[in-house]
Amino acid sequence: MTLQRVLPFTKSLLEQAVHAGDSVIDATAGNGHDTHFLAGLTGDAGKVYAFDIQNEAIEATKQRTSAFHHVELICDSHAKISQYVTDPIAAAVFNLGYLPKGDHAIITKAASTLLALEQSLTLLKAGGLVLVVIYSGHEGGSEERDAVMDYVKQLPQTCYDVMKYEFINQQHSPPFLVAIQKKQQRQKK
Amino acid sequence: MTLQRVLPFTKSLLEQAVHAGDSVIDATAGNGHDTHFLAGLTGDAGKVYAFDIQNEAIEATKQRTSAFHHVELICDSHAKISQYVTDPIAAAVFNLGYLPKGDHAIITKAASTLLALEQSLTLLKAGGLVLVVIYSGHEGGSEERDAVMDYVKQLPQTCYDVMKYEFINQQHSPPFLVAIQKKQQRQKK
Numbered sequence: 001m002t003l004q005r006v007l008p009f010t011k012s013l014l015e016q017a018v019h020a021g022d023s024v025i026d027a028t029a030g031n032g033h034d035t036h037f038l039a040g041l042t043g044d045a046g047k048v049y050a051f052d053i054q055n056e057a058i059e060a061t062k063q064r065t066s067a068f069h070h071v072e073l074i075c076d077s078h079a080k081i082s083q084y085v086t087d088p089i090a091a092a093v094f095n096l097g098y099l100p101k102g103d104h105a106i107i108t109k110a111a112s113t114l115l116a117l118e119q120s121l122t123l124l125k126a127g128g129l130v131l132v133v134i135y136s137g138h139e140g141g142s143e144e145r146d147a148v149m150d151y152v153k154q155l156p157q158t159c160y161d162v163m164k165y166e167f168i169n170q171q172h173s174p175p176f177l178v179a180i181q182k183k184q185q186r187q188k189k
Numbered sequence: 190m191t192l193q194r195v196l197p198f199t200k201s202l203l204e205q206a207v208h209a210g211d212s213v214i215d216a217t218a219g220n221g222h223d224t225h226f227l228a229g230l231t232g233d234a235g236k237v238y239a240f241d242i243q244n245e246a247i248e249a250t251k252q253r254t255s256a257f258h259h260v261e262l263i264c265d266s267h268a269k270i271s272q273y274v275t276d277p278i279a280a281a282v283f284n285l286g287y288l289p290k291g292d293h294a295i296i297t298k299a300a301s302t303l304l305a306l307e308q309s310l311t312l313l314k315a316g317g318l319v320l321v322v323i324y325s326g327h328e329g330g331s332e333e334r335d336a337v338m339d340y341v342k343q344l345p346q347t348c349y350d351v352m353k354y355e356f357i358n359q360q361h362s363p364p365f366l367v368a369i370q371k372k373q374q375r376q377k378k
């Protein structure tokens with residue numbers, strides 16, 4: 001056996017949390033890998049909402065998921081999730097940072113990421129997961145990381161379990177995972 | 190699905206890493222739960238070395254594992270592992286802190302814990318795991334936690350993967366897991 005790296009571990013959690021017929025969100029479509037994976041898990045009866053602010057990413061995701069007809073591509077900020085999604089979701093996944101192979105100056109930022117997390121948690125079903133893969137090695141990355149960590153640490157443990165999965169003896173700020181599971185329907189924020 | 194808590198997750202890693210015929214170490218036998226679990230995984234052809242400095246713990250572990258004949262109970266400090274164990278091990282497990290239901294003033298301490306970790310890593314086979322469940326809520330716990338974290342973070346990533354699994358929005362310093370996997374035979378320390 002090998003200790004699962006962060007990305008395979010994230011996928012294995014999605015496999016456990018997402019079932020056929022579920023609605024889910026890819027908050028950072030990027031090159032469409034997670035969107036494609038989620039489209040397979042949810043199936044025709046489900047729905048994948050995939051957000052990205054870059055046309056380049058939306059186009060790449062469109063290509064990669066062309067075999068599926070239950071993927072909605074949204075070229076807008078994930079800070080506006082609640083304007084596009086109203087059905088309860090089983091999962092939302094975030095890969096923070098920049099578009100791989102894209103313009104490294106265009107990065108996710110704390111303010112919009114926190115809004116997107118907040119809206120995802122509101123839409124989340126009991127038992128559902130919000131998964132955030134945090135990259136902090138790039139310029140601006142550590143500020144976003146710190147803001148996200150401050151936010152998730154204060155989520156009430158009566159409503160959420162927040163777990164961190166991280167390799168801690170590596171150089172070059174490798175990505176780590178924060179997984180948030182809703183324990184019960186929130187009565188109020 | 191539910192995000193696995195720290196103790197079940199630790200067990201699931203042991204299940205993946207330990208096979209029939211393996212030698213393993215329970216560095217903190219305590220009430221014998223892990224020793225019993227490891228005895229089942231290793232089977233008659235394997236060997237479990239279980240350490241505890243308290244007679245009370247050794248007696249409890251003896252009772253719990255009475256059905257097995259491949260468990261060696263050692264009433265001595267785990268800082269002396271290398272005096273008792275010479276065969277390569279597939280895993281070692283540590284539950285730091287005090288003996289549950291025992292004397293809370295008798296706790297594992299940084300100096301001996303670090304020696305035990307060092308000796309366990311030396312005995313560890315490539316692919317094997319050293320798992321450390323860290324409790325820091327008791328008096329003296331935070332010093333040991335900090336010493337262990339300093340130690341594991343500096344383990345060379347060419348030889349080891351060090352992963353931390355932790356719930357981060359909980360009160361009362363819940364236990365967290367550090368899992369160390371040996372990537373290859375160490376040529377030298």
